[in-house]
Amino acid sequence: MKRIALIASGLLAAQAASAGVYVETVDHNIATGTTELKQKMYVQNGSGRFVDPEGRTSLIKNDTMYIIDDTEKSYIVFDKATMQAVAQKLSAAMDKMKEQMAKLPPEQRAQMEQAMGGAMGMQGKAHTVDVAATGKSDTVNGRACKVWDVTRDGQLDEQICVVPYASLPGKENFQQIFANFSKMFEEMSKSVPMLSGMMANEFSAQAKIGGFPVRQRPYENGKLGGAETLVKEWREEAIPDSMFEIPTGYKQKQLPMGPGQ
Secondary structure, rough: OOOHHHHHHHHHHHHHHHHHEEEEEEEOOOOOOOOEEEEEEEEOOOOOEEEEEOEEEEEEEEEEEEEEOOOOOEEEEOHHHHHHHHHHHHHHHHHHHHHHHHHHOOHHHHHHHOOOHHHHHHOOOOOEEEEEEEEEEEEEEEEEEEEEEEEEEEEEEEEEEEEHHHHOOOOHHHEEEEHHHHHHHHHHHHHHHHHHHOOOOHHHHHHOOOOOEEEEEEEEEEEEEOEEEEEEEEEEEEOOOOOOOOOOOOOEOOOOOOOOO
């Protein structure tokens, strides 16, 4: 009897270790009450697959990201080597642009620098992202959550309602995928500093809230907007390994401004 119990518990432990998480989010129009599918997420053992209704898929596996286009049956690879190649071409393009701008009259040059500084990373200034607890609580699809305000560069950007990871099934999978993505992004940002400027503080903000937003609602001119993104489904289930592989027959495309472009 004890042996049977040990075998059963071992099987259950194996199932728990291999089980992943499926999450489905929807965009909700508060005025009309209508919803539309926003994204399907499959996460397991440090890998993640994120699918939108248009058939675009992002796949994170190990320290690489893949952008898959099911319509074209193609994919683009984002890894350290690719980003280093992109960084070299961006640097060369920026040097050439600066040479051309240096020939412009001072006033026109200043206007060009101001217009392109943020987009091209010329200023190298990181955006400031922070979160602050409002002290309010709510319930979204039966899950109790805490309300936080998110600011970007000092301006209210969105309000999120966060469920602690401790109360979410398969929390280890999501914590692992976020840790892997953070590590991957950190490596990429060493090659392309402008990436650090775009998202450097996103990960620290994510760590601060200590959970997953089951509701996201943007601010519009300091007031909450009329639409929100909700977590409709969150369930623990075993996900086939094939979900984290590039489909057979798909061809690799080069990243724009990457090798060969």
